[in-house]
Each structure stands twice: as structure tokens, then as C-alpha cells.
Amino acid sequence: MSLPYLWIKALHIVFVASWFAGLFYLPRIFVNLALVEPGSVAERARLLLMARKLLRFTTLLAVPALVLGLTLWGGYGIGFGPGPGNGWMHAKLFLVLLALGYHHACAKILKRFEAQEPPRSHVWYRWFNEVPVLLLLAIVCLVVVKPF
Numbered sequence: 371m372s373l374p375y376l377w378i379k380a381l382h383i384v385f386v387a388s389w390f391a392g393l394f395y396l397p398r399i400f401v402n403l404a405l406v407e408p409g410s411v412a413e414r415a416r417l418l419l420m421a422r423k424l425l426r427f428t429t430l431l432a433v434p435a436l437v438l439g440l441t442l443w444g445g446y447g448i449g450f451g452p453g454p455g456n457g458w459m460h461a462k463l464f465l466v467l468l469a470l471g472y473h474h475a476c477a478k479i480l481k482r483f484e485a486q487e488p489p490r491s492h493v494w495y496r497w498f499n500e501v502p503v504l505l506l507l508a509i510v511c512l513v514v515v516k517p518f
Contacts (some may be wrong), residue, residue, distance in 0.1 A: 375446055378438050385435035390506050392428025393469070396421060396476050397499035403483050404492040421480050432473060439466070457518035462509055469505050 399421045406414045442448045449459025483489060511517075 382438035389431040393502040
């Protein structure tokens with residue numbers, strides 16, 4: 371293994387973990403926003419500010435995670451090609467696309483809160499909050515175990 375490869379791999383792991391930390395916490399803010407009493411203007415404003423800042427920061431973390439991952443995939447040929455033993459990478463890429471979709475869904479939900487559209491129930495947001503945990507679990511298992 372070359373030194374640049376190991377640095378890219380290490381940074382990829384750090385940025386992915388940081389990106390997902392944001393995806394874990396942002397829906398928790400949505401849970402709290404859904405629970406805000408109608409007259410609690412200051413609390414709602416504070417939670418919206420936190421959500422906006424976290425979404426912006428999480429997006430900034432996602433970009434290098436994706437660029438470094440694509441560098442490992444294309445530049446170093448990790449899991450590249452349709453041959454046997456690379457199915458795990460195709461599954462991982464699909465799950466990464468789902469994670470990007472989830473990230474986008476979080477941005478849309480935040481816009482709905484900002485527009486003061488009626489939120490879903492706090493229970494819905496609690497279940498929505500579990501999605502990135504399952505995605506990360508599946509992605510890590512695919513990368514480490516490489517089952518197919």
C-alpha cells in the first residue's frame with residue numbers, strides 16, 4: 371500500500387464519520403422542532419438556526435468524503451469493475467446514493483420547517499432518524515466483510 375493511498379483512505383473515513391454524525395443529529399433537531407409549542411417563537415428560531423448551521427456543516431463534510439471515496443474507487447481501483455468479488459462495491463455505491471438522498475431529504479424537511487408548513491409527528495422524525503444508522507451499518511459491513 372502506498373502512502374498517498376493510506377492518507378486518502380484515512381481522510382475518507384474521517385470525513386464519512388463526520389458527515390454521518392451530522393446526519394445522525396439533524397433529524398434529532400427535527401424531533402425537537404416538531405415538539406415546539408405554537409407560541410414558543412424563540413425556541414423555534416433557536417432550533418432552526420441550529421438546524422441550518424448543522425446542515426451547512428454536514429454538507430461541507432459530505433463533499434470531501436465523496437471526493438476521497440471516488441478517488442479510492444477510480445484512482446486506486448478499489449472495488450472497480452463488474453468482475454467477481456466487486457459486488458460489495460456496487461451495493462455500497464447504491465447505499466451511498468441513498469445516503470445522499472437522505473441528506474437531500476433533510477434539506478427539504480428543513481425548508482418545510484422554515485416555511486412553517488405543518489410538520490409530521492415527532493414520532494415520524496424519530497423513525498426517520500434511524501435511517502442513517504442503518505445505512506452506515508450496512509456500508510461498513512459491506513466494506514469490511516466484502517460478502518460478494
